[in-house]
Each structure stands twice: as structure tokens, then as C-alpha cells.
Amino acid sequence: MLLAVIGAILAFAVRANTSVVSLPTVGIILMIAGGALIWHGRRGTRHQRVITREERAGGSTGPSSTVRQTIEDRDID
CATH class of the missing domain: 1.10.287 (Helix Hairpins)
Incomplete structure (x- = not known):
């Protein structure tokens, strides 16, 4: 400035x-x-992370579902 x-x-x-x-x-x-x-x-600077994990309902024998989560960070100095 x-x-x-x-x-x-x-x-x-x-x-x-x-x-x-x-x-x-x-x-x-x-x-x-x-x-x-x-x-x-x-x-700023933008970072994007994608996390994918598998969750099983009812312990280890139940049906599984894949959960995908996107996290966006923005650095402002």
C-alpha cells in the first residue's frame, strides 16, 4: 500500500x-x-485436501460406506 x-x-x-x-x-x-x-x-494461498475413509456400520461385519471429505484452507498473511 x-x-x-x-x-x-x-x-x-x-x-x-x-x-x-x-x-x-x-x-x-x-x-x-x-x-x-x-x-x-x-x-492468499489456497490448499485443498480430500480425505476418503471407509466406515463400517455395526462393527467389522456390517456393510461399508465410503465417506469423502473436502477441506479447503486459505492462508492469509
């Missing part, structure tokens, strides 16, 4: 003239980079 804020300041608030670099252009590049970092950080 800091990159986006600094980029906005350079693009819209600073009126200094330099012959080496265009500050509004640098500001726009920093705003785009900051926005991309914010977007990437909000996505």
Missing part, C-alpha cells in the same frame, strides 16, 4: 521538474506496482 501512496503523491502532488526522470510517470508505475501487490496479497 505504501508504494501506491508514494506513487499517488509523485503523480498528482509533486510539481518538480527534473531532466533525468519524469516524476508523474514514476508515480504511475509505483501506483500500478502497489495495486498489484495489494491484489496479490488479498488473494
Whole structure:
């Protein structure tokens, strides 16, 4: 977020003239980079686990059924 804020300041608030670099252009590049970092950080990392187990009703002699469970984790740093 800091990159986006600094980029906005350079693009819209600073009126200094330099012959080496265009500050509004640098500001726009920093705003785009900051926005991309914010977007990437909000996505997080997703993990998906599938657990399959067989259960028997009535002990070991009863009919069996397969249970499938999907667990989805999302890491947000």
C-alpha cells in the first residue's frame, strides 16, 4: 500500500521538474506496482485436501460406506 501512496503523491502532488526522470510517470508505475501487490496479497494461498475413509456400520461385519471429505484452507498473511 505504501508504494501506491508514494506513487499517488509523485503523480498528482509533486510539481518538480527534473531532466533525468519524469516524476508523474514514476508515480504511475509505483501506483500500478502497489495495486498489484495489494491484489496479490488479498488473494492468499489456497490448499485443498480430500480425505476418503471407509466406515463400517455395526462393527467389522456390517456393510461399508465410503465417506469423502473436502477441506479447503486459505492462508492469509
